[in-house]
Amino acid sequence: MALKIVLSNRKGGVGKTTTAVNLAADLASLGYRVLAMDFDPQSNLTISFGINILSLQSSLADVFQNSRAMEDIVLNRYPNLDVIPSTPDLEKAIEGGYVANHLRKNEIIKFKLQDMQTEYDFIVIDTPPTKGLLTMNSLSVADFVVIPCRPDHLSIVGLKQMHDLIMEVRGQWLNPGIRLLGILGTFNEETRDCREHINIINGSMFKDYLFDTKIRKNVTLSESVSKGTPIIHFNKRCHGHEDYDAFTHELLGKLEGNSCQR
Ligand SMILES: Nc1ncnc2c1ncn2[C@@H]1O[C@H](COP(=O)(O)OP(=O)(O)O)[C@@H](O)[C@H]1O
Numbered sequence: 001m002a003l004k005i006v007l008s009n010r011k012g013g014v015g016k017t018t019t020a021v022n023l024a025a026d027l028a029s030l031g032y033r034v035l036a037m038d039f040d041p042q043s044n045l046t047i048s049f050g051i052n053i054l055s056l057q058s059s060l061a062d063v064f065q066n067s068r069a070m071e072d073i074v075l076n077r078y079p080n081l082d083v084i085p086s087t088p089d090l091e092k093a094i095e096g097g098y099v100a101n102h103l104r105k106n107e108i109i110k111f112k113l114q115d116m117q118t119e120y121d122f123i124v125i126d127t128p129p130t131k132g133l134l135t136m137n138s139l140s141v142a143d144f145v146v147i148p149c150r151p152d153h154l155s156i157v158g159l160k161q162m163h164d165l166i167m168e169v170r171g172q173w174l175n176p177g178i179r180l181l182g183i184l185g186t187f188n189e190e191t192r193d194c195r196e197h198i199n200i201i202n203g204s205m206f207k208d209y210l211f212d213t214k215i216r217k218n219v220t221l222s223e224s225v226s227k228g229t230p231i232i233h234f235n236k237r238c239h240g241h242e243d244y245d246a247f248t249h250e251l252l253g254k255l256e257g258n259s260c261q262r
């Protein structure tokens with residue numbers, strides 16, 4: 001059974017998509033079978049994998065609308081790495097009431113994932129920065145949540161909101177088994193301001209959750225997005241690759257500690 005890891009933060013621009021793309025690609029390069037799912041109508045993960053959303057015949061919206069099965073829309077991008085793409089049509093699926101908003105219906109997306117779960121070691125899910133139905137659906141299937149967080153005041157405030165959301169998902173019995181795996185510091189810089197914000201997290205209720213690895217600010221990471229290529233396949237000699245590689249190994253170690261590594 002695949003382990004399902006959701007990248008989530010109610011704040012935008014914190015590195016959710018960049019982390020989902022590069023974690024998925026790194027895990028696949030280590031030989032794990034990986035499915036990357038785009039739960040965001042902005043389709044940034046889909047685009048970051050070099051998929052042209054304008055030419056897609058079908059996407060996650062069709063699965064919610066019951067016109068396609070999940071396995072019909074899977075695209076293979078790299079060895080061991082498949083993608084479930086999204087398009088802005090996902091917004092229409094929500095407006096049309098196709099995305100579940102209560103317990104019974106939330107189980108539909110779980111059900112739709114069911115057949116896929118045996119085919120992968122990891123399912124990595126990228127989410128929008130809202131507490132909307134797509135985020136709730138993705139949290140309802142997650143084993144673990146990773147919260148990418150920028151070292152600034154508002155992002156740290158967002159951590160508490162995210163923690164409360166995880167508690168809500170657990171409390172409503174949408175997904176009693178969901179766990180926060182860790183908080184990943186992104187856009188890291190060797191500045192006093194940055195260090196101070198990391199210290200704030202270290203002095204808070206989240207201190208035990210902070211990954212040792214920090215993702216440095218690195219322009220090559222955004223360049224790789226515009227080329228539709230994960231950093232490992234774009235430029236292995238940059239900080240961006242070095243940091244995501246270290247993060248992937250640290251994450252695997254944490255999962256081993258949770259005795260659930262594949
Ligand atoms: N470590 C980084 N260094 C520099 N730019 C980054 C880094 N991580 C992400 N970016 C860029 O910042 C923007 C926001 O990142 P993204 O992953 O899309 O955030 P989110 O999904 O949380 O909105 C994108 O343009 C991305 O290419």
Ligand SMILES: [Mg+2]
Pocket residue numbers: 016017018040044126127
């Ligand atoms: Mg994003």
